[in-house]
Amino acid sequence: MVEKLWLNQYPKEVLPSYDYPKQNLAQFLLDAAAKYPEHTALYFLGRKISYEELLEETYQFAHALQELGIKKGDRVAIMLPNCPQSVIAYYGSLLIGAIVVQTNPTYMERELNHQLNDAGVKLLIGLDLLFKRISKVVPKTKVEKVIYTSIKDYLPFPKNVLYPLKARKEGNSLHVDYSEHVLSFKSVLHGASKAPIQVEVDAEHDLALLQYTGGTTGLSKGVMLTHYNLVANTIQTRSWSYKSEEAKENYLAALPFFHVFGMTVLMNQSMLLAGTLIMLPKFDADEAVKLISKKRPSTFPGAPTMYIALINHPKIRDYDLSSIEICISGAAPLPGEVQEVFEEITGGKLIEGYGLTEASPVTHANNIWEKRKLGSIGIPFPDTDAKVVDSETGEELELGEVGELIVKGPQIMRGYWNQPVETSKAIRDGWLYTGDMAVMDDEGFFYIMDRKKDLIIAGGFNIYPREVEEVLFDHPTVMDVVVAGIPDPYRGETVKAYVVLKSGAQTTEQELEAFCRERLASFKVPRSYEFRDSLPKTLVGKTLRRLVVEEEKKKLETTSNE
Structure with a gap:
């Protein structure tokens, strides 16, 4: 057993272990309000x-749900962007012991149908803008009631009056056909009791959340997270930012709450510290820089694409971003150059962390104020164990050897909803097998090489796309890049890079190849390059490598059929 070298890297303010209260996750809100x-x-x-x-x-919403027949254990879907209603619906559902199913507002009918049916959702809270899409799906599910809300419901005057005009101008309909099964958020709250309410839960066993995996690796699965899982991960995250103070932190909430990263490091974290959530319904670099300059957030968790967009904003130096103290990057690898430039502009700390939906989600992070390493995901959180093992045998590998990262801790899921076989593959002897290939150095810092499924095997050589991407990110013209393995008749697979250039920048395939050859072994150098305007991404900025590969396969099939 490789010893826990990472504990030597802990600041004196961070303990290796904590006591996590066995309570309803919504207790954070109750304590802050008190x-x-x-x-x-x-x-x-x-x-x-x-x-x-x-x-x-939140109390009113909890009572309203009970009046609508929602009981402990029932699944309630929330299909909203970041707005007050999403917070009220989330904690209101938890207070009566319902299980929240966070649903991405951009889901199309097929994805929505799968999630609502798989989870057995009984009630859904959606946005009026989504009425047509939701209405087509609900009859094919067990959803009994839908509550619709509108962005304008919580806007100040005169924005609430102007919003419908703007929506119509953009071709969006806010029309909803209300009935006994289709209700309005405002009317549901209006008649409900304001009396305190909290149904007792068994925090270690009762689910707070069914969080569906992003589907980047195949069919979306429901991850079962208990109240205890999420309470523990919120406290673990809080321990890491030990300089943060109660009722003094402002959080820029650009990450969506319907993603478990935004839910834990923003919504739950802010409630724990009685912070202020400065909410953006949708990330926009122009809006973000104005908001940072005006509202002075101290903490800005995000995805690499957000930081890339900000440092490439043409007027970034015209805004005062000096309030930013802490930025935690997750959901995708953080290029070193982006980290350095962002810190120089803001004066704050931008660290890379690591997690996955199955871990509530955070398991690793670099120190914020102490030793950290560029390109590393950092060290395991308190009470979190991690090992690098042989994927087939589960045998722990020596320091410096590449293998599958496995983790264990109080934040690890109970399993996948109604999928015992998949659960047994993912969790073995209490360890969560992440599917990510990693290496640990002699100081306890971990590095993700790539997803096991993304590994490119070309001519018998193992090639990790992230390593190639890091090199290309260093090229001065490259803004974004994804590297994938594509079929090759001779090598089995070969390396291809899909590149997005910075605005106004120019380069050639030959220049990029020469750049890579100076920095990579020849077998790792991309054999072809494709210049694009953008790359397919999830809403939290994770590049959908799988979609790029599928597009490439279709192109090859079309060519071979001609």
């Missing part, structure tokens, strides 16, 4: 909501 009732909990496009107001409306 201590800081007048403090601003949410800031949404000009509207401020105090902790007292937020808790009152």
